[in-house]
Amino acid sequence: MLDVKLPPDHIRQDVARSPGGDSRVFLNNCIGCHSGMDPMAEAFAYYNFNADSGRIEYTAGQVQPKYLINSDNFKPGFVTPDDGWHNYWRQGQNSVYGWNTSLPGNGNGAKSMGAELANSDQFARCAVEKVFKTVCLHPPVNSADRASVDSTINTFKNGGYKLKDVFAQTAAYCKGN
Amino acid sequence: MKTLRLTLLGAVVALLAACSGGAPTTTNNNPTQTGSGDDYAGPAPRDADVQSFRINFWQNVKAVNRCGGCHGTTQVPMFANPNDVNAAYDAILPYVNLAEPDQSPIVAHVAGGHNCWQASSLACADIITVWIKNWAGSAASTGTQIALVAPSDKAVGSSKSFPDSPALFQSTVWPLLRGDGKCLRCHQSTAADPKSPFFASADVNEAYAAAQAKMNLDDPASSRFVVRLREESHNCWTSSCSTDSDKMQAAIKAFADQVQATPVDPALKVSRSLGLTDGVPASGGNRIDQFAIAKYEFKTGTGDTVYDTSGKGAELNLTISGAVDWVGGYGVNIKTGGKVQGTVTASAKLADDIKNTGEYSIEVWAAPANVTQEDAYIVSYSGSATTRNVTLAQRAYQYEAMGRSTVTGPNGAPSLLTKDTDRDAQAALQHVVLTYDPINGRKLYVNGNYTGDVDARAGGTLAGWDNTFALVLGNETSNNRQWQGVLRFVAIHDHALTAAQVQQNFAAGVGERYFLLFDVTALIGADLTKPHEFVMFEASQYDSYSYLFNKPTFISLDPTYKPGSIPIQGLRLGINGAEASGGQAYSNLDVTVTDNNYSTEKGQLLSPIGTVIALQKGPALDQFFLSFDKIGTQTHARTPAIGVPSPAVDLAPASDIGVRTFEQLNQSMSLITGVPTTNTLVRATYLQVQQQLPPVPDIQAFLASNQTGVAQLAIKYCAVMVDTASTRTAFFPGLDVSAAPATQFSGSGKDLLLVPLLTKALQQKGGVDLATQPTNSEVRTELSALIDKLSAKAGANSATVAKAACAAALGSGALEIL
Numbered sequence: 001m002l003d004v005k006l007p008p009d010h011i012r013q014d015v016a017r018s019p020g021g022d023s024r025v026f027l028n029n030c031i032g033c034h035s036g037m038d039p040m041a042e043a044f045a046y047y048n049f050n051a052d053s054g055r056i057e058y059t060a061g062q063v064q065p066k067y068l069i070n071s072d073n074f075k076p077g078f079v080t081p082d083d084g085w086h087n088y089w090r091q092g093q094n095s096v097y098g099w100n101t102s103l104p105g106n107g108n109g110a111k112s113m114g115a116e117l118a119n120s121d122q123f124a125r126c127a128v129e130k131v132f133k134t135v136c137l138h139p140p141v142n143s144a145d146r147a148s149v150d151s152t153i154n155t156f157k158n159g160g161y162k163l164k165d166v167f168a169q170t171a172a173y174c175k176g177n
Numbered sequence: 178m179k180t181l182r183l184t185l186l187g188a189v190v191a192l193l194a195a196c197s198g199g200a201p202t203t204t205n206n207n208p209t210q211t212g213s214g215d216d217y218a219g220p221a222p223r224d225a226d227v228q229s230f231r232i233n234f235w236q237n238v239k240a241v242n243r244c245g246g247c248h249g250t251t252q253v254p255m256f257a258n259p260n261d262v263n264a265a266y267d268a269i270l271p272y273v274n275l276a277e278p279d280q281s282p283i284v285a286h287v288a289g290g291h292n293c294w295q296a297s298s299l300a301c302a303d304i305i306t307v308w309i310k311n312w313a314g315s316a317a318s319t320g321t322q323i324a325l326v327a328p329s330d331k332a333v334g335s336s337k338s339f340p341d342s343p344a345l346f347q348s349t350v351w352p353l354l355r356g357d358g359k360c361l362r363c364h365q366s367t368a369a370d371p372k373s374p375f376f377a378s379a380d381v382n383e384a385y386a387a388a389q390a391k392m393n394l395d396d397p398a399s400s401r402f403v404v405r406l407r408e409e410s411h412n413c414w415t416s417s418c419s420t421d422s423d424k425m426q427a428a429i430k431a432f433a434d435q436v437q438a439t440p441v442d443p444a445l446k447v448s449r450s451l452g453l454t455d456g457v458p459a460s461g462g463n464r465i466d467q468f469a470i471a472k473y474e475f476k477t478g479t480g481d482t483v484y485d486t487s488g489k490g491a492e493l494n495l496t497i498s499g500a501v502d503w504v505g506g507y508g509v510n511i512k513t514g515g516k517v518q519g520t521v522t523a524s525a526k527l528a529d530d531i532k533n534t535g536e537y538s539i540e541v542w543a544a545p546a547n548v549t550q551e552d553a554y555i556v557s558y559s560g561s562a563t564t565r566n567v568t569l570a571q572r573a574y575q576y577e578a579m580g581r582s583t584v585t586g587p588n589g590a591p592s593l594l595t596k597d598t599d600r601d602a603q604a605a606l607q608h609v610v611l612t613y614d615p616i617n618g619r620k621l622y623v624n625g626n627y628t629g630d631v632d633a634r635a636g637g638t639l640a641g642w643d644n645t646f647a648l649v650l651g652n653e654t655s656n657n658r659q660w661q662g663v664l665r666f667v668a669i670h671d672h673a674l675t676a677a678q679v680q681q682n683f684a685a686g687v688g689e690r691y692f693l694l695f696d697v698t699a700l701i702g703a704d705l706t707k708p709h710e711f712v713m714f715e716a717s718q719y720d721s722y723s724y725l726f727n728k729p730t731f732i733s734l735d736p737t738y739k740p741g742s743i744p745i746q747g748l749r750l751g752i753n754g755a756e757a758s759g760g761q762a763y764s765n766l767d768v769t770v771t772d773n774n775y776s777t778e779k780g781q782l783l784s785p786i787g788t789v790i791a792l793q794k795g796p797a798l799d800q801f802f803l804s805f806d807k808i809g810t811q812t813h814a815r816t817p818a819i820g821v822p823s824p825a826v827d828l829a830p831a832s833d834i835g836v837r838t839f840e841q842l843n844q845s846m847s848l849i850t851g852v853p854t855t856n857t858l859v860r861a862t863y864l865q866v867q868q869q870l871p872p873v874p875d876i877q878a879f880l881a882s883n884q885t886g887v888a889q890l891a892i893k894y895c896a897v898m899v900d901t902a903s904t905r906t907a908f909f910p911g912l913d914v915s916a917a918p919a920t921q922f923s924g925s926g927k928d929l930l931l932v933p934l935l936t937k938a939l940q941q942k943g944g945v946d947l948a949t950q951p952t953n954s955e956v957r958t959e960l961s962a963l964i965d966k967l968s969a970k971a972g973a974n975s976a977t978v979a980k981a982a983c984a985a986a987l988g989s990g991a992l993e994i995l
Contacts, residue, residue, distance in 0.1 A: 002373040004390055005818070009762040009786055016605035017789045021510055021544040021663030023723035027759050027791050028390070028401055032373075072624035073605040076727045076787025093386075093820035137874055137995060138831030146825055176833065176949065 002032035003092045010039040010086065013077035014070035036089045038078070042067075043085035043113035085113045097122035121153075124161075128152045131166045136174035148173045219261045227266045233311035235265055237488065243294050278309035280458075295492070299476045300484035307488035311467060325457055327709055327734055328694055333450045333802045335440040336754035337394035337433060343385035349432040350392065350402075351384055353425060359414045366823040375823070383821055390758045394436055395793060397429040441754045441802070446811045448712065448803040449696035453724070453796045456691030459715060464685045468538070468672040470530045471648065475507045475665060483509070483517055483650075487668070490530075493523040493648060501651070505796070506688045506718030508665035511651035512546075517664075518649040527558055528566060528644035530671040535639055536614045538670040539569050540679075542687040544606040544720075546661035548574050553660035554653050555609075556667060560646045561655045563588050566639075568653075569611045571660060574600040576628075578611045578619045584637035593619040595628045606665065608683045613639075614673035625683030627676060663720070690717040694732075695802065701743055701809040708734035712748070712803055713780065718796050719789050726750060727787030729763060731770045732780025743770040745783060747806025747815070750790050752799055762788035764806075832876050834949060835995045839870035842887060846987055849938050850898040851907050862893040874995060884988075891988030895980045908983075909933050914976040918968035921975050927964050930982045931957055938986040950991050960985060 004027065011034045017026045048057045048064045067080040087105045089097065098121025099105065107113065117123055128149055133139050140146050152169045159165050222228040238244040238257045245257040248268075256269035272283040287293055288302035295301050343351075354360040360377035362368060364387075367379070374387035391401040405411040407422035415421055441447060466472065472487035473495065483495040496519070500512035509517065531537045539556050551572045559565030564587050570577040575597055579589030595601040601623045610622040618635030621628045650667060651660045666687045674682070694711040703710050710733040719725040729748065731740070748763040749756045768783050775781040793799050806813050837845060843863050847854045854860065869886030871879055898904045905912060911929045913921060921929065939956060946952040951959075960982050967978045 004374075004759045005761075007761050007764045008759075008788060009765055009784075016603065017725075018544065018606060018720045018723070020546040020604045021504065021508075021606070021720055023720050023789050024401070024404070024791075027723065027789065031759060070603060070605075072607065073603055074787075076725070076785075078786055092818045095818075096820035096822045137833065137835035137876075139828065141828040141831050143825070143827070174833075 001036070001089075001094060002029075003036065003089075003094055004028060004032045006031075006035035006088050006092055008035045010042070010078045010088075011035060012038055012067065013075060013079060014073050015077065016073045017077075036087075036094065039086040039088050040113060041085075042080055043083055043108075043110045045080050045083040047110065083109050085109075087113075087116055118161075124153045124157050125149070127163065128156055128166055128170070131163070131170050132174075135167060135170045217259070217262065219259075220263055222266075223263050227263055229314060230266045230269070230312050231262045234269070234308045235262055237308050238305075239265075244292075247292075273309050273312075275309065275313040278313060279306045281306070281309055284309070295484060295494075296480070296482065297477050297484050300486055300492075303474060303476065303484075303486035304488040304492075307466065307469075307472075307486065311488070325692060325694065325713075325732070325734060327696070327711075328451045328455045330696065331450045331455075331800070333441045333447050333751065334754050334800055335438045337436045337438050338442075338755050339389050339392075339394065340436060343381045345432050345435050346385045346388065347381045349435075350388065350425075350428045351381055353428045354384065354388070355379075357414055358421075358425070359412075363412075367826045367828065378823070379826070380821075380824055383823060386821070392429050392432070393793060394429075394433040395753060397426050397433055399793070400426070400429050402429065438754075441751070444813060445751075445756075445804040446700060446806075446808060446813045447751065448700065448805075450800050450802040451693060451695065452798070452800050453691055453693070453716060453718065456693040456716060459690040459692050464682050465674065465678040466668070468670040468674070469668045470526060470671045471667075471669040473650075473664075473667040475503070475509050478503050478505075478507075490526045491523065493519050493526060495519045495648065495650065504663055504665070505721040505792070506665075508663050508688075508720075509650075510663045510721075512661055513659055516649055516652035516656065516659075518652075518654065519647055521645055521647045524558065524646060524648045525644040527648060527669055528642045528646070531566075532639050532642050534671045536671065536673040537567065537612070537639075538668075538672065538674045539567065539611045540666070540668040540670065540674070540682060541569065541609050541664060542606060542666040543609060544663040544665070545571055545602055545604050546663075548600075548602055548604050550659075550661060552658050554649070554651070554658040555660050555662075555664070556648075556650055556669075557653055557658070558646055558648050558669075559654055560643065562653050562657055564643070564646075565589050566642045566646055567611070567613070569609065570658070571602050571662075574602050576602050576609055576611075576621055576623065578621055580611075580613050580619050581641055582613075582615075582618075582634070582637035582639055583641060584634045587641070591634060593621065593630060593632050595621055595623070595630050599628065601628055604662075606663070606687075608687075610674060610679045610682075612673040612679075617673075620673075622676070622679045622683075625680040688717050690715055692716075693726075693801065697803070697805075697808060700805065700811050703733075703738075708738075710735075710738065710740075712745075712783070715787075716801075718792070721792070723760075723789040723792050724796075724799075725787055725789050728785060729766075729783040730780045731775070731783055733777075736777050738777070739772050740770045740775045740781070741772060743809050744768075745770065745805060745808050747813075748783070749804045750788075751802040751804055752790065753793055754800075756804055757790040760788045760790040762786055835874035835876050836871045836879050836883075836993050837995060838872060838874055839867055842870055842890065842993070845992055846891060846894040849987065849992075850894045850983075851904040852894050852897045852901070856897055858897050859890070859893050862890055866890055871993075876994075884993075887993060888984065888988040891992075892980070892984040895983035895987060898983065899976050899980045905979075908937065909979060912975065912979060914974070914979070916975055918964075918973050918975045918978045922964050922968050922978065927961055930964060930979055931960055934960065934982060934986040938983070939989075939991045950994065956986070956991070 008031050015030060015034055017023055019025050045063045045067055046059050048066065050057050063080050063082065085107060087099065090099045090105045100119035103116055103119060105116065129140065132149055140149050152166055155169055156166050222231055235257070239249060239259050241249065245259060248255055248257040249259050254268040254272065256265050258265040258268065272281060274281040284302045284306050287305055288298050290298050293301035354377040363370060363372040364377040365371065365375050365379060376384050376388035376391060378384040393400045397403065403422050403426045406413055406418050406425055410418045413421040469487045470489045471485050471493045473483050474486055475483060477484060481497040483497065485492040485494050495517045497517050499515035501515035501517060502510045504510050541555060543555055553571045555569045555571060557565060557568040559568055565579060566581050568579040568589060570579065572594065575595045578593040581587060581589045585591065608624050612620045615636060615638060618632030620632065621630060647654050650664060652658055693714045693716045696709050697712055698705055698709040701710060713730045713732050715727045717725050746767045748766045749761050751757065763784055766784055770781050805811065806815060843854055852859055866886040866889050869882055871883045898908055909929060935953060935956060963985055964978055964982055967973055967981055
C-alpha cells in the first residue's frame, strides 16, 4: 500500500511533517499511507464513538472535533470541511487493486466509501484469501492454491458475495482425505 | 517594486542607503561595561527620539571595543561619537531602517563581516537589530510591509533524471539490493514478512520504480539507501554500517555516473527558476523581545558556540558539548550525551535581572525527538539535579515546570505538570512558554495557548534564586537529565509574558522565510514589457532535510494588471531540473484566477495548504521551478501512473495441518466426554491452563508446553467423566469400576475401554484409517499396553486405569491436530 508519490494535499494538520525534527521520516514513511488514507477517512467526519454511552454518534453537517486536534503540528495541513471522501489509490501503484470503474471514486459519507471498497477486486480477494488461510491452515502457496482462490473469487463476486459459499468451496478444496 | 501589506503599515519611513568599506573581520573582546551614560558630558538629547537612540543604541555601541574605537571620533560616520549624542544620531540615520530594523544597512554591513566583536558576524548583526528595534520602539512593532521585487530571470537548469529503462539500475544497484545487501529478505512481495517498498523485487521493473525515491543521482551520499545504513544502522549486512553504506553509495554513484545531466523535460510547462535566497525575506513576524535577557536563534550553523543575541548586558553565550548537531533552517539537534551550556559567571545576569523584576518567562521552539522520554530537561538554570532556579522539562506527553520560589523547595518542587490526557507534548515543532509571576505562579503555554494547568504553589517571591547556577539546554548541569530533540529558538525574559504576547510570539513563527516569486508571464501570454506575473510561495527550510512551501498565490507586480480568466491546474514543484518525487500537494489543484477573486494588493490565493519537499543540495544550491498541467492556454497532458501487478511466485511449501486452539480443545473434550465445560472441576483446570494451550492453529508455533497443558485438561475431563456415574455409563457402558482391573481388562476385556475410546475420541469408525493420524491398530496396541501396565500394578483399580486410557487418547495428536 505504501505509495510516497501520491499528492499529500488531504493529510490533516495533526500529522507532523517533521516528526522528532526529521522530515525524512514523513517523506519516506508517513506520507506513503496518510496520502491515501486521510482522504478516505473524511467519510467518517460526522461519526464519533461515545465511550460513555457505548454508542456511535452521527452529527450531520458537523465535523467531529477529533478531526481537528493537534492542529499546530502542521498548521498548513488539511482541515476537514465535511464528509466528502476521495480515493487517491485509484492512481499510482495501488490501482492494481481493481477499483470498480463504474463508481466515481469519491463521494460523501461512509456508505458510498464502503461501496467503493466492497466493489474492488481486492476486497473479494482479501475475503477469499482470509477464508483460505483459516480453512486450509496456510496461505495459497502454489499454482493449484491460486487457481482455487481465483475460482472462489469468481463464485464470491458472481454469487452475491455470500461468504458461506466461500467457506464451502474452500473447504471442498482443502478437505484432504 | 510592490508592497505586500501583511499586517499594519509602519509609520516610519525607511531610509535605505548603501554602506561600503570597512576593515576585515576581527574578534574583539566583550566590553565589560557598555556604558551607563553616567560619564556623558555633552549636549543634552534634543528630543525624545534622540533620547531613545541614546539609551537603546548609542550607549551599547560607543565603547571603544565595539564601534566607538573607530566611529567615535576618528572615522565617519561617527554614530558612536562619545561627545555629542545629537551628532551621533544624525550620523546613524542613513544606516538604519526603523520600520524594518533587520533590513537596516548597518545590520547588513556587520552581517557581511565588518568588525564584529563576537566570533560570528551574524550574532553581532542580530544584536544590533535588537538595539535598533528597542530604539524604534512601537514604530517598529506596529506592522511590516514587504516589498515584493522581481527576482533575476533564470531558466530552469539541468540535472540528472532517472532513465526510463531499468538497465543501469539492474547492473549497478539492484545486484547489491538482492545480493550482499540482503534487502530481498523483506523488501519484496514474496518475502516471508514482506515490507513495502519492494525495491528488492525479483521483477527489476517493480524494483526500479520503488527504488527511485531512495536514490539521489545528483548527490549519491544523500540517497535514502545510503542514509538508512550510515546514519540509522538499518539492517546493515556486515558488522560495519559505515562499510556497507560506502558500498551502497559506490553502487549508486556508479549508476549516477552513467546518467547524463539532462535539461528539464521540454514537454513540461514550466515557470522560470529561482533559489530560496533569491526570494524576498518574509520578515513580517513581530516578536515581543524587549524583555529578553538571553536569546538564542541558532543561526551560526557551525562551530561550538551558540550566541546570545538578546543585546542585553554581557552576552551569555553557550558552548556545545557532546552529541549536538546543527540543523538546517536554524537550530540544534541534541542527541544522547549532548548539551549546550553557559558559564556560571555569564549566567549570573539571569538571576540578577529576574530577582529585580520578580518575574520571568522561558520561551522555546522545540521538536521533541519522541514522546517517551521522561525527566528530560529542555532548558534548565540550575546547579545539579537537586537544586535549581527554574527548569522546563518534558515528561513523555507532558511538559513540566520546576520553579524555585519562597513557597517551593530548592528543587522547584512540587513541579507544575500539564495534564497527562491533554498530551500537550508532541514529537513535532512546538512553541512552549513557561511564565512566572508572584500572583499566578507558573503557567505553561503550548503553541500560543494556555494549557489550563493551575500552579498549586502560586505566590511567593524569587528571593532565593541563586546566581551561581548555569544555564543549560538539553540536559542538567550534572548530565543526568538528557532531553533529545531539536531546539530552534530559546529566550529567557525577565518579565512574565502575557497571553497576548505569547500568542504574538507564536504567530511570528521561527526560522527564516522567503516569498518566492515564480515568473509565469510567458506561460500566460502576458506582456513581457510590463511588470511580470508570478505564482508566489511562502517558502523556508523546514529542517535539515526538507523545504516548506506554503500558500501559492497568483500575483502581478503591475498594479494595473487584470487577470481576466486564467485556469491553473496540476501545479507541481520542481527542484534542480526535475519535478520533486514526493510532496506534490498541488498536483490536484484546479482553480481559475479571475478579476473578481484577484486583488492588486494580495493577488489571488490558489491554495491554503502547505507541503514539504525533500532538500537535495542545500538552500544555497537548490533551484526551484513550477510546472503546470494547465495554465492559461498552455497544457501538458500526463499519462496517469498505474501500478504493475506483482508476478505470482510460489512460496515455500506449507503444512496442510494445524492444531486446535485453546477454546476448540475445551469444547472438543467436553463434547467427547459428555462433561459440560461449566463443570466446576474442569472449569477450574481450564482457566488454570488456558494460557498454556495453543493460541493459534499454526503447527509451527506448537510447543512442548502446549502439550503439557493439553494433557492436564484431558486428564481432568476423563477423571470427571469416570467419577460421574451418568457420564461414565454413557461413555463406557459395560465398565464396572468396582471390579479388579486385572480381571476386567484381561484379553478381550480391554474392549470395554478401547472400543469407546477408538470410536468416540479418535473417530475411527469401522476401522477406517485416516492418512494423517495413527492407524486404528497402532492406537489399539499402544492403549492395550498402557492398560496392561497399569492393571498389573499393586493396588490398581479399574477407575484409575479407565481415566488413564481415556486421557492418553483424549490428549493425543488425534484430537489436537486439525
